[in-house]
Amino acid sequence: MRDEESIPASSIAATLLDWYDRHARVLPWRIPPGDTRMPDPYRVWLSEVMLQQTTVAAVKDYFHRFTERWPTVSDLAAAEDAAVMGEWAGLGYYARARNLLKCARVVTDDHGGRFPDTHDALLALPGIGPYTAAAISAIAFNRPETVMDGNVERVMARLYDIHTPLPAAKPELRAHAAALTPDRRPGDYAQAVMDLGATICTPKSPACGICPLRAPCTARRQGTAALLPRKSPKKPKPTRQGIIYLVRRVDGAWLLERRPDKGLLGGMLGWPGSEWGEAPTEAPPLDAEWTTLPAQVRHTFTHFHLVLTVRTAVVAADARPTTGSFLGIDAFRPSDLPTVMRKAFDLWRGA
Template sequence: MRETACHIPDAGDLLDWYDRHARDLPWRVGPAARARGVAPDPYRVWLSEIMLQQTTVAAVRDYFHAFTTRWPTVEALAAAEDGDVMAAWAGLGYYARARNLLKCARVVSEDHGGRFPRDHATLLRLPGIGPYTAAAIAAIAFDDPQTVVDGNVERVMARVFDEHTPLPAAKPILTEHAARLTPEARPGDYAQAVMDLGATICTPRRPACGLCPWRTACAAWAAGTMAELPKKAPKARKPVRLGIAYLARRVDGAWLLERRPDKGLLGGMLGWPGSDWGAAPEEAPPIRAEWKTLSEEARHTFTHFHLRLTVKTALVPMDRQPGRGEFIEPPDFRPADLPTVMRKAFDLAQGG
């Protein structure tokens, strides 16, 4: 192979690299096993892909293990209680994924006989499955030559083709590049290979071009522009919002909690009753009590704003009824079932 950048990147070169360097991941059937005819479990492929949406492999590992241990099949998951699934997802973020996960499991279970559809169009209609995930399931679980385009693939394509159009406008162009490179042979391995390449070699910062199987075909490498690609539209600064959380503990040890509405931030999750989050939150105590304000506030950053949460605590007698929420006593209440921001408030109240 010549050390020039005048040829098209070859899927075979990438697959050769993947055969030697594929990461060992809990949800993955590696290239060697695949070659022996081992087929991936579509349920595990689907579950991993949902969990991996905008989420790192390191963060997903334990959740994937917990879910597949507790709910080994899509039928088992479909039969789970909503609250149990939301609690199991707590801490992983983007909670709409968990609600859609359960919806999807029930649709697959009831309308598809417990088997995931194999084709992209049908997969795309399922809750929580968009263009990327539909292609990933079709390719990885069913070896259908679909083109997967995630953040890794966007970055790899932007560099290989030295595409300077900023995202998201560049997405259709990058998708077209990716589609042309997708092979008919071993599409499942190939899909994972491009993503592995983006995750381990063609990284956002300091790409390891010296180890890259596509280096000699990479236009950005030839031009020296790989570090500045892909271009992205500048992001808005995050504003600060203020809020108040009320942590009421009954004398028997029960805590006053509230199930948040399905729509919106932390939808479907358990949380502390509180004010709206905005510029000037208003007092909204959920029960009559002597509220004490903690000296330290809970700080948390969401996707598009910073939150500074004032934490108020109170000890209330057995016979007092709350205006909002309901008392839950251990062991039915576990702090680990809360989304992180709510758990931070709890930790402060515990004297953390």
């Protein structure tokens, strides 16, 4: 076994690339190491947007559906907003879907359907931040950009035994990651570090014994790997309350409304309801005989917990709601609803 002195910092990237060549994850948006094809920037961009705050396992099916339905960025740009939002339903963080359309249309209209190949030009596109711009630059265009996600932060924190809590440690972690980013195969290297964090240098119980960087890893030698990275305590999430109304017409049509583009669940279909807060006010969309379901919908967003009371009613064919519109039974797909709204539908269906 090699000791820590035999792998200088300058060779860490080479060591990791050698490991990646043998152990790279097989992912639907990835060109495997050794393949001479260049990655499709559209597929790289789409996967990176989908993977924000979401696991690989959750993204795979969505990625397949999107690329089958819209194989190119120009196909996506031409899609109806409602169709894209419907396909995105359940993936969460719905501003990503709205920005996806905006970006696809800018790339199509202003760049001839081709993604720009520099970090700064990518950063100017809607919905693309520093991480995504760096990932596309490195993976799709093989530019030596420093790609920083949670996996990379964890690897750097352990490799250099950094105990400064996140998020304060981010600049220091980035500096170390930048120093290791090679000019040779930077796209493969970026994916290698992320794979290492996802499969070996995991948040809990890291597999240090089989890690390709076990020799130079300072935290392994110090016995602190499982403690890192440290994180500042999170503030407790508040709980908000709300009321939603599931209205079904006698012909089977459902009353739905599309939420405003800006704000939580923006642009998504949903059930009419009250504002969400400490003491919600009744806001029925029409006069009806309401039945309250015995169970409540519980859902957690990034910044708060939500508890929804569900009221249901069946109304006449000539009912006139004050908000939303009825969607025929043939046009209604529960899968088009965001998760919290689908939970309410599932609750009704199981009642």
